[in-house]
Amino acid sequence: MPLSSRTKLVVWCIQFAVLLAGLSYLWLFKSFTIVADLNQIFSVEQEPEIQLVSEQLEQQQLRQHLLLVGHQDKTTAINYALRAAESLNAIAGIAVKVKFDALPQLDSIVRDYLNYPHAFISEQYRYLLQANDSQSLFNYQFNLLNEMASPWVAATLEKDKTLALADFFNQQSLPSAKLKNHDGFLIATKNEPVGHTRYYVLVNFMSNGTGLDLNVAKKIAANVTSLKKQALTQDTGVDYLATGAAFFTASASSSAQNEMTVFGAISVFATLLLIMIIYRSALSVFCTLFVVSVSMIYGYTALRLLFTEVNVLTLVFAVTLIGIAADYSFHALSELRFSKPKVANPLHTIRSSLLLSFLTTTAGYLILVFTPLILFKQIAVFTMAGLLGALLCVLLLYPSLVVLKAKSAMQVPNFISGLHNLQQVWLNNKLAMRWQLLFIIVGLFGLTFLDNDDDPRHFYKVPDDLITQQQTISDLLAEQWDSSYLLIAGENEQQVLRQMEQLLPRLEQLQANKEITAYSSISQWLPSISMQKSNQQLLSDAVNRGDFTQLNSVLGFNLAARPLDEYQQLDFATWQNTKVAPLFTNQWLQIQHRYYSVIKLKSLQNTSSVKSLANTYTDVFFIDKVAGISEQIGQFRLQLIFIYALALTMAMAIFWLRYGLLNAFVAVTRPLIAVLVALILSTWFYGSLTVFNYVAGILILALGLDYCIFYAEHGLCKKITLTTCVSALSSLFVFAILIVSSTPAVSQFGFTVFIGVVVVFLISPRLALVSKRNI
Structure with a gap:
């Protein structure tokens, strides 16, 4: 027995009340955030362990932000940097730092290494020691003595007559080499075309917790934008360079929300205007608007129920539901407005059509739910739930709208x-x-x-201003590392260091072949204990063989071998307290009982060679x-x-x-x-x-x-x-x-x-x- 119009209305009201109650519960008791980071649209399937580590490293990067405050006068730049830091400090959820400890100086770095004689030698020095060629070794040492540009020789010669430590330091480069500490402020300089020097004071700030909250990102971006406007308005000569996830996130969010609002408003207005012209009834306009609104509520409820995070791009694509959901109303309105008066229940004739339409549409979107890309899962869930809401409206609610049925069949437009x-x-x-x-x-x-472009960076457009600022900051700080990197895992610190040491010769070869321009590894500054002992053994054997006789005669010093058991090695825990270690904080991670280190790469030309390198070793991963x-x-x-x-x-x-x-x-x-x-x-x-x-x-x-x-x-x-x-x-x-x-x-x-x-x-x-x- 078919349900009456009144019964259908009651059923619809009950189910919609249940839906609203469920949405209210989800709103109050389930966390739900809108993410504007477009990189999170996609996820890469990896081993669970590597997935966890890479996500933590990514979250660390998302939290880091830089602001450079520039002026031709150093004091003025510092004063405005302090004002900027004070302004940013007013934002809850971030920690701002404008004054820093002294950067590691040459003497302090040397002091940290002097207590471990003969433990640190370069790859070339090691090769010469192993070759047992005292003349080639002396020529290499003599060149070091004549290398007047190197301050390391003078700093280490008194304690290390082999010049091995000086040569070891010569091979290294400090990550913050372009930054100078002035009364606690880190300052980079830029030479301008007119011969002036511009000073940039570093302001560092980090978001609290993990990742980056969208509201915090918006406040950060708005704050820096306000500072820039003030500088232009007051003509202070100060410029601000900013980079970090907050600025890209705020830009993407603002663009997406503006488009969602504008596109949605235009689409709804055009659709309603079309309805008014075709069906010539204000009530028809209201009914269609109601169906679209209900479908949006259904879709939003489904998103809140099944997801804790939704990308803002999902909401932009949600605008497309307007056109699909409105179709259900159009079919019903056409039957009500253009059917002959003798037809008692015109909606009955399209019921099977609507159901078939819903089934075929849902079947297509249902398949998208099982895709690995979260964006399309969210779009599919939103659309299917929205269409269900529109279908229920037309099947259960529209039969009560007999007032829409024309007394005589209307004529279709010409x-x-x-x-x-x-x-x-x-x-x-x-x-x-x-x-x-x-x-x-x-x-x-x-x-x-046909040409297919699968590069996710081409799916969205980053404002040119943000790219320019990021590039300028990278040039000023000499920090231009690639987003790809090598990840080394191990059961303890020494195992990780040994793994990295095995990779260094291969990385040097890649650099020689110009497949990378540089790399950065903790093992460049801290060899493993076993490598340090091997170095000490090599140097001790060389002394006993008399390989340093010529150098001793030049220096007027008689180098004598020491018993190996008197040598000490620098372990990882001690190294973490050195002046150099804080510069590599973001390249080391410990999770439970596993240790991980990152080898940064610069200007990688051939990913296949690095991927092949990683596959050669156990617990080495190319990310x-x-x-x-x-x-x-x-x-x-x-x-x-x-x-x-x-x-x-x-x-x-x-x-x-x-x-x-x-x-x-x-x-x-x-x-x-x-x-x-x-x-x-x-x-x-x-x-x-x-x-x-x-x-x-x-x-x-x-x-x-x-x-x-x-x-x-x-x-x-x-x-x-x-x-x-x-x-x-x-x-x-x-x-x-x-x-x-x-x-x-x-x-x-x-x-x-x-x-x-x-x-x-x-x-x-x-x-x-x-x-x-x-x-």
């Missing part, structure tokens, strides 16, 4: 009648199926030759998040092809049961042709395809199958032409506005769907031949 006549002409002159099949085959073959994400996106892109096939197969099965095999085949080829045309034109317009173009194909399939269902169910009549036209126009309003997005991923997504919707709208009336009904 342009719809003209479009309807044109569709009839198209049907009478339809292209033979063999030519359509040929196009599909050629299109599928052509897809294999390249960008490459890992690119590889995963490429795999997902191939999986999307399978998703297309699976979605079309599921749709064909549904159509087959209802319309027969041949008609089912015709139905699934409509959206397939639209997808192929959209992808080909997107390549021509943008130069390459991204994963977002392929994901757009899922939406084209969903909308295309919707149109096919209604033409197959109701035939080619003016009312269906009206409904599909309004549906297509509302979708085009949404996706046309996305094309102008500043985010390339969003723009490409919008363009592909826009083309696909136009094409599928033009060719879907072919399914009207399945049904001869004219309602």
Whole structure:
């Protein structure tokens, strides 16, 4: 027995009340954050241990921020740096530091190493000792004595007559070599074209806890922006250079939120204006707006229920739900406003169509839930839940809206009648199926030759100002390390140091081959205990052989060997208290009983060589998040092809049961042709395809199958032409506005769907031949 309109209304009210109660509970008792870091859209699948370590290292990097305050007068730069630090200190959730301990000086570094004689020698010095060639060794030592530019010889010669320690220090470079300490302030200098020197004072600040809170990021960015505006307004001659995750996050968040607001408002306004023109009823406008709002509530509730973090880009893509959810209202309004008065329950005729439409659309999005990319999971969950809300509104709530039913059937607008006549002409002159099949085959073959861009850095646009500031700071501080690095793991500190020592010769070779320009490893400053003992043994043997006789005669000193048991070695715990160790804090990590160290790389040219190097050793890992994400996106892109096939197969099965095999085949080829045309034109317009173009194909399939269902169910009549036209126009309003997005991923997504919707709208009336009904 069918439910009455009143019963349906009660059922809808009850379920919606339960939904709101659930949303209220989630709002109060479950944490939920909106993340603006676009790098977190994607995740790289790694071993759990390496995943944990790389995430912690990434979180450390996200917390670090730098502000350089510059002026031609050093004192003025310091004063404004103090003001900037005071201003930033007012922000809760960050720790600001503008005064620092003295940078390690030459004498203090030497003192930390002098108590461990003969423990530290360079690779070249070790090679000469092992060669037993006293003349070559002396020539090398004599060159060191004549190297007047090196202060290490004078600082170490009194305690180390072998010059081994001086040579060891000569090979090293301090991470903060370009920073000078002036009364506790770290200052970098920049030579300007006019001959002046500009002084930049460093202000360092870190966000508390793990990661970076979006609200804190916005406050940081707003604070620095305010400082810059004050400098321009007051013409102080001060400039501010800032970099860190907060500035990129705030920029991405602001851009996404602005676009979401503007795009959403324009889309809703255009859709409602279209409804007002077509259906000529303010209540119709309100009802559609209500359906869209309810669908948004359903989608948002699903996100809060299933996720603790949602990327802001998910909310930008959520705007697309407006066009899809509004379709359900359009179909109902068309039946209510344009059906003949004698039809008692016009909505009953489209119930099966709506259900089939919901099933086919949901099937496509359901597959996205099982993808490895979190962004598409969130979009799929939001869309499916939103469509469920829209469907329930139309099936349970709209039957009560009898006031919308016109007393006499309204006449469709003239342009719809003209479009309807044109569709009839198209049907009478339809292209033979063999030519359509040929196009599909050629299109599928052509897809294999299209250029695909899987680099996640091309999916969004970072403001040029932020990139310029980051590059300038890197140049001033000589900190230009790549995002990729080598990670070494071990059961204890010494095991990690030994692992790194094995890598150093290979890294030197890579540097000689210009595959990297530099690298930074703790083991360059701290050899393992076993290596220190080996060094001491080598030097002791060389002394006993008389390899230092010529050097002794030059220095006027008689070097005598000491018993090996008198030598001491510098262990890791002691080294951590040296002046050099704090400069390498971000390259060492301990988690429970495992130890990890990072080898930084600069200007890596060939990732395969470093990856091969890492694979040669146990517990050595090459971490390249960008490459890992690119590889995963490429795999997902191939999986999307399978998703297309699976979605079309599921749709064909549904159509087959209802319309027969041949008609089912015709139905699934409509959206397939639209997808192929959209992808080909997107390549021509943008130069390459991204994963977002392929994901757009899922939406084209969903909308295309919707149109096919209604033409197959109701035939080619003016009312269906009206409904599909309004549906297509509302979708085009949404996706046309996305094309102008500043985010390339969003723009490409919008363009592909826009083309696909136009094409599928033009060719879907072919399914009207399945049904001869004219309602």
